[in-house]
Amino acid sequence: MDSRSHTPVTAALRLCLHALLTGLLALVAVRAVGEGAPHAGAVVTLTLVTAGVYGAGVRATFVRKSVRQRASIRPGSRAAALWLAALCALWLGLLVLSPDALWVAFPLYFLQLHLLPTRWGVPAVVVTAAAAITSFVVHRQEIAPGAFIGPLLGAAVAIATVLGYDALFRESERRRELIVELVATRAELAEAERTAGTLAERERLAREIHDTLAQGLSSIQLLLRAAERTLPGDAPAAAHVRAAREAAQANLAEARSFVRALTPPDLEHGSLAAALERLCARTTGPDLTVRFAVSGTPVGLPTPYEVALLRTAQSALANTVRHARAGRAEITLSFMDTSVALDVVDDGQGFDPSGAPVAERGDGGFGLPAMRSRAATLGGTLSVESAPGQGTALAVTLPVAGPVQKEERAA
Secondary structure, three states: OOOOHHHHHHHHHHHHHHHHHHHHHHHHHHHHHHHOOOOOHHHHHHHHOOOOOOHHHHHHHHHHHOHHHHHOOOHHHHHHHHHHHHHHHHHHHHHHHHHHHHHHHHHHHHHHHHHHOOOHHHHHHHHHHHHHHHHHHHHHHOHHHHHHHHHHHHHHHHHHHHHHHHHHHHHHHHHHHHHHHHHHHHHHHHHHHHHHHHHHHHHHHHHHHHHHHHHHHHHHHHHHHHHHEEEEOOOHHHHHHHHHHHHHHHHHHHHHHHHHHHOOEEEHHOOHHHHHHHHHHOOOOOOOOOEEEEOOOOOOOHHHHHHHHHHHHHHHHHHHHHHHHHOOOEEEEEOOOOEEEEEEEEOOOOOOOOHHHOHHHHHOOHHHHHHHHHHHHOOOEEEEOOOOOEEEEEEEEOOOOOOHHHHHHHO
C-alpha cells in the first residue's frame, strides 16, 4: 500500500467516517428500542450485523486503497464492491424496518464514491439518495420538502467533496512528479557541469604543456644538438652535452605523452576532419541529415586549434538538434593560406542572435558566449547569421601562421 495515501488529513477523514456510520447505526437501534417500534429486535439485529460487516471491511486491505486507485478497476476491487453491496443490502433492510435508517445514507455516499470508479460511484449515490427519499415518504405517509432536500443536498456535498479532493490529490501528484524530475535534472546538470569543467581543465593543461614546457624542451634539444655538432666527439664536454640532449629528448617525449593523454578522445586517433566526420555520422535528430565537407588542402593544426574547432562543432550541432527543428545541416572545414574556418549551416527555424540565451548549453560548451571566447583565446573570430524562419549559419575563423607538422602537433 502506498504510504502517501496515509496522510494526516486522510487518516482524520477516515476516522470521521467510521465515527459517523457507527453513531448513526447506534441512533437507529436506540430509537427503535426507545420508541417501542414493532420490529425493534430485528432493527437492533440488523444494525449489529451492519456494524460487524463494516468493521470487517475496514480491517480488510481493499478498503484502504489510495484515492488515485479509484480511476479504474484494480485487483481487490471486486471484493470491495461485494463488501459495499452487502452494506447497501443491509441498509435497505433497515430502511424497510425503520425510517431513521435513511440518515445512514450520508456515510454510504462517501463509501460509494471512495470504493467505486467515478462513472459508477455517482450513479450509486443518486440511487442511494432516491432510496432514502422513498423510505421517508413510505414511512411518514407524506411528501415534505425536507425529505428531498436533505438526501439530495447530502449527495451533492459528498460528490463535490470527493471529486474536489481527487482533483487536489492529482494536482499534488503532478507537483510531486515535477519535483522528482527537477531534482533529477539538477543532478544531471551538476554532473554535466563537473564533466565540462574537467574537460576544460584538461584542455587548458594540454595547451599550457604544449605552449611552454614542450616547446621549451624542444628548443633546448635543438640547441644541445647544435652544440654537440660543434664539439669534437672525444671532448669531455661532448659526453655531457649528449647526456643533456638525451635527457631533454626523454622529457620532451614525456611531455608529449601528457598532452596526448589530455587530448579529447575524438582527436586521439586520426585528424580533425575525421573527428568531425564521425561527429556528423553519429548526430541524429527528427528528420535531420548532417553532412560534412572539407575545403582546401588539409594541414596539421596545433592541438588547441583542433580542440576549439571540435568543441564548437559539437555545441553548434547540439543546438541544431535541440532547438532548430532543421531537416538538413552541414559542417564545412576550410583550410586557407593564413587561416582555418569552420562553418555550421542548417535550414531550421532560426532565431534572433541578439536575444540568444547567455548560458545556453550544448554538449561541448556553454553556447555562443563560450564559442566566441574559445575563438578569441586563439586570436580568431566567431560570427552568427540567423533570423526567425531563415535557418542559421555559424562560422569560426582561426589564424594559422603556416602548416604545422604532425610531430609538432603531438607536443
